[in-house]
Amino acid sequence: MKILLVDDEQELVSTLAERLEMRGFDAHWFTNGNAALQYAQKEKCDLAVLDVKMPKIGGLELQRQLAEMQPRMKFIFLTGHGSEEDYLAGTRKGHSYLIKPVDIGQLLAKINEFLR
Amino acid sequence: MKKEHDIFGNTGLQFFGKISASLSHELKNALAVINENAGLLTDLVHMSEKGHPLDPARIKGVGSKVMEKVKHADSILKNMNAFAHSVDIPAAKTDIPETLALLLALTRRITSNRGIRVYLDKPASPLCVHTSAYGLLHLCWDCIESFMDWVGEEKEIGLIPEKTEQGSRIRFCKLDQMPSDPEILREQKELLGALHAEIVAETDKKEVILMLPLRLS
Incomplete structure (x- = not known):
């Protein structure tokens, strides 16, 4: 399962990616929306x-562009x-x-919910 | 009483809320990084129990990251504490460069989220006036917040505190996109009045100058 992680806090996102990789996921991390969008143009991701x-592109806007x-x-x-x-906007x-x-x-x- | 109301009234509370919310977000992020690194240490130990060799340099690196983040969180809390105590006394001797340095630390996340760097040209010696520290923080933040729309290509705002005959002034510089007839702090006339401050646009120099008296009386 390929997972895209995006957070402007580099130490957080890189460590989270490493922990997911330890658990067998193919995790790729980015600190801004533009870099994540560039990656998603080339690579198919599951989650x-x-x-x-x-800053610049917030999570909700990034989600809209990635979903497109x-x-x-x-x-x-x-x-x-x-x-x-x-919370309500998301749910x-x-x-x-x-x-x-x-x-x-x-x-x-x-x-795992998504995997099922 | 009226003077206090002007400084700590409705917009004063909004400012307090905005800064507190931003700082709590920064603290949450620091805690999240500490949490991930602590989790990573646990993961590494679990892996070593399954036969993967434990790399001491790796453990040391994770430990250093945790200590750095704790230090960072501690500096956020120190600033938060200084900010909270700025409301203690309605007016007191206030070092302008020190107050501005605190403001920049408190608001760095907000300004950098807009891609803007706000810097302070700190004078060599203290520059003090008798004023409300909280009112000054609030007024200077309102200036920075509205001037962020006027920054040039460098996306910078410079703050230059200077001594004047009547007291002090703070020059807000590098406002390259400032309109020719700017409206400045239209909604903060009460706060300006409460601090006996005046604000002037120097459109040719692309600067706005906030003038403060030596003391509130």
Whole structure:
């Protein structure tokens, strides 16, 4: 399973990717939306884990553009706030949210939901 | 009482909320990085239990990252504490460059999210006025926030505090896209009044100057 991880906090996203790779996933990380979009133009991905608040292209806008490119891609959002507004905006569209700091167990459970 | 209301009134609370929300987001990110690195250490130990050799340099590297992030989170908390205490006294001796340095640290995430670098030309010696530290932070942030629309290609705003005969001034520079007839802080007349401050646009120099009296009286 190929997973795209995008968060402007490099140490967070790179470590999370490494931990997913240890568990057998093909994880690719980026610190901005543009780099992730460039990658997704060339490579098919199964799932994207996106930070909601990022400079330039935020997670929700990035999701819209990635979904246009790859309609079968699934999405999990990471949020530092867990504000109700963001949560509702996401769940209405059928996406999953995780609140930072991320519990790897919860992330794996969400990934497994998509795998099923 | 009126003066305090002007400084700490509705927009004052909004400013407090905005800064607190941004800092809490920064702290969340720091905690998230610490959490991932702690998780990585656990993962590495689990792998070693399954026969993968444990690389001491790798463990050391992860430990250093955690310590760096703790240091970073501690500096955020120190700034947050200084910000919270800025409301303690309505008016006191306030070092302008120090106050501006605090403001830039508090708002760095907000400005860098807009792709803008705000820098301070710190004078060699302290530059003090008798004013409300919180009011000054709020007013200077309102300036920076509205001037972010006027930055040039370098995407920078320079802050230059200087001494004047009447007190001090802060020059907001490099506002290359400033309109020829700018409206500045139209909604902050009360705050300007409460601090006895004046604001002037120098359109030819692409600067805005905030003038502060030596003391509030």
